[in-house]
Amino acid sequence: MTGLPLSRSPLGIAATAVGAAGFAVAAGAHVWARHIEPNLFEVRELSLPVLPTGAGRLRVLHISDIHLAVGQERKIEFLRYLATMKPDLVVNTGDNVSSAAAIPVLLDALGPLLERPGVFVNGSNDKYAAGKRNVFRYFLPDPREEGGPKDPPLPTEQMTDAFTAAGWLDLNNARGTLQMSGCDVDFVGVDDPHLDHDEFPAPDGRGDSVGQPSPAGDVAAQGRPRLRVGVMHAPYQRVIREMVEDGSDVLFAGHTHGGQLALPWFGALVTNCDLHRSQAKGVSMHHGVPLHVSGGLGANPFYNMRMFNRPEATLLTLKQRRA
Numbered sequence: 001m002t003g004l005p006l007s008r009s010p011l012g013i014a015a016t017a018v019g020a021a022g023f024a025v026a027a028g029a030h031v032w033a034r035h036i037e038p039n040l041f042e043v044r045e046l047s048l049p050v051l052p053t054g055a056g057r058l059r060v061l062h063i064s065d066i067h068l069a070v071g072q073e074r075k076i077e078f079l080r081y082l083a084t085m086k087p088d089l090v091v092n093t094g095d096n097v098s099s100a101a102a103i104p105v106l107l108d109a110l111g112p113l114l115e116r117p118g119v120f121v122n123g124s125n126d127k128y129a130a131g132k133r134n135v136f137r138y139f140l141p142d143p144r145e146e147g148g149p150k151d152p153p154l155p156t157e158q159m160t161d162a163f164t165a166a167g168w169l170d171l172n173n174a175r176g177t178l179q180m181s182g183c184d185v186d187f188v189g190v191d192d193p194h195l196d197h198d199e200f201p202a203p204d205g206r207g208d209s210v211g212q213p214s215p216a217g218d219v220a221a222q223g224r225p226r227l228r229v230g231v232m233h234a235p236y237q238r239v240i241r242e243m244v245e246d247g248s249d250v251l252f253a254g255h256t257h258g259g260q261l262a263l264p265w266f267g268a269l270v271t272n273c274d275l276h277r278s279q280a281k282g283v284s285m286h287h288g289v290p291l292h293v294s295g296g297l298g299a300n301p302f303y304n305m306r307m308f309n310r311p312e313a314t315l316l317t318l319k320q321r322r323a
């Protein structure tokens with residue numbers, strides 16, 4: 001029996017064409033996810049009705065997971081742009097740098113934002129440099145959780161000392177209060193729960209609302225409205241519950257990178273914590289309290305890929321609750 005070789009038969013030609021098209025799509029998707037979308041920075045804006053009666057509007061800039069590496073000029077330019085929005089408060093939920101060399105670059109890029117009131121907590125990439133590993137590492141268990149080798153340590157204090165010298169509150173397993181927009185804003189924060197470094201701070205003695213979210217119209221003893229804010233890097237359920245039981249009115253977190261890769265109509269593939277993937281970024285409700293998760297501005301530079309999930313900062317306008 002004779003005939004055309006498979007590669008020259010109509011079936012073979014069609015298979016070759018499909019294979020070539022598939023390869024082209026895969027190569028294009030890789031170039032987009034690795035080199036284009038990670039640089040398409042955007043500001044997402046939303047409002048949250050969480051303020052007590054009597055408080056003025058509060059514009060909060062939430063930044064997270066910058067993972068700055070030396071030479072990321074577009075990201076540096078975007079960080080400087082964010083300061084032109086003149087937020088009332090900056091909330092930084094950690095993972096700022098990829099290496100020790102990036103710390104002075106970060107501090108220079110954040111310089112204008114450090115002139116605004118701010119608070120911060122640490123993530124793992126404020127303590128350890130980014131390690132080079134398989135691109136699919138993000139989608140697998142973290143070896144640090146398994147007692148595996150750690151990446152090189154970072155001079156964390158070099159960064160956190162600069163933050164606190166500028167007036168930002170260090171909320172790593174700590175509390176703090178700022179007065180702004182006619183309101184006492186009480187913060188509670190924890191060090192990175194992904195590394196199990198979180199130790200929830202002891203009650204501060206103002207616990208009239210401990211165990212219950214503050215009711216609308218909550219007024220501090222000094223006669224000023226009070227807002228309670230919880231801040232963490234990785235939004236693990238145990239920490240969310242602790243902050244809600246502590247009386248937080250609104251929570252901020254990062255860590256998820258919005259899943260890094262997402263699919264249309266499906267959303268994020270993973271959250272890298274025990275939050276559901278539908279809550280990988282944006283606002284979700286937890287025991288009646290809103291949690292805002294930032295999709296973040298970057299990722300480990302060795303596997304910084306994004307698809308249908310642009311890097312972001314968020315400008316949240318906090319408004320009074322409806323009566």
Ligand SMILES: [Fe+2]
Pocket residue numbers: 065067095123125255256257296298299300
């Ligand atoms: Fe991160």
